[in-house]
Amino acid sequence: MGVEIERKFLVEGSAWRTLGEATLLRQGYLNADPARTVRVRIEGAEGILTIKSKNVGASRGEWEYPIPLLDAEELLDTLCERPLVEKYRRRIAHAGFTWEVDEFLGENAGLIVAEIELPSEDTAFDKPDWIGQEVTGEKRYYNSSLIRFPYAQWTTP
């Protein structure tokens, strides 16, 4: 098991758009329960199966396995819960860390979040000026929640 320590923020303005190359991510859930999510993702030509445990603060257990691209396509197309989540991800280096900026598509268009993975919960880091309000641990921002209650249905962001 790896432990994923990750903080999540809303994104402001559009400066981030030019700072990294956008890659399309397509993902779905074999289990969207935050107690034990099972996610299938395709990024480029890679299939990845990821199991995550519940968040405790900014931390959660993570088990990740590469799977054949064809398997990932089959699982996404025939087995994962509907809808799938599609987003553009940009990886942006800033002050020694990498920010992952996710620009959601489809039912979640308009939602843009940035995540930073940290070596420990209390690691200090510098925020780029396009980083807004922190939403770490807010369930409605979980990708697994966005399939049940997409951003288009939110009344207050």
Next chain:
Amino acid sequence: MGVEIERKFLVEGSAWRTLGEATLLRQGYLNADPARTVRVRIEGAEGILTIKSKNVGASRGEWEYPIPLLDAEELLDTLCERPLVEKYRRRIAHAGFTWEVDEFLGENAGLIVAEIELPSEDTAFDKPDWIGQEVTGEKRYYNSSLIRFPYAQWTTP
């Protein structure tokens, strides 16, 4: 994706006990929903992650990945739904096919089922005389159902 074509039967008498060596299987579910089960199993020193789609007749889609034993132990011990399923499995060759006879333990003690995997739904096969009633497709005999409604709670077998 593999397609698993499997028929399941109850087992009678005790002749089967001496026909194969018993291996302990310990397994749990990251999703017990028959629409998309995600199973973690330890058999001997092997960890296996298996995804299965819904049964259509005796067939269902199956995606199987070996995972490190330590990962399988962590997933079973910390993440899978309670209770786990434990059973002794015996593999018994008969008339060109292999029967898997599962003798359940714990809350499912007393339940013994035999499964035969076939190359097609209409393949003919010979039944050993310790094979009883067919239960293919009966949901309560699914291993994923036995964690919610174990054999000890059944009133009629």
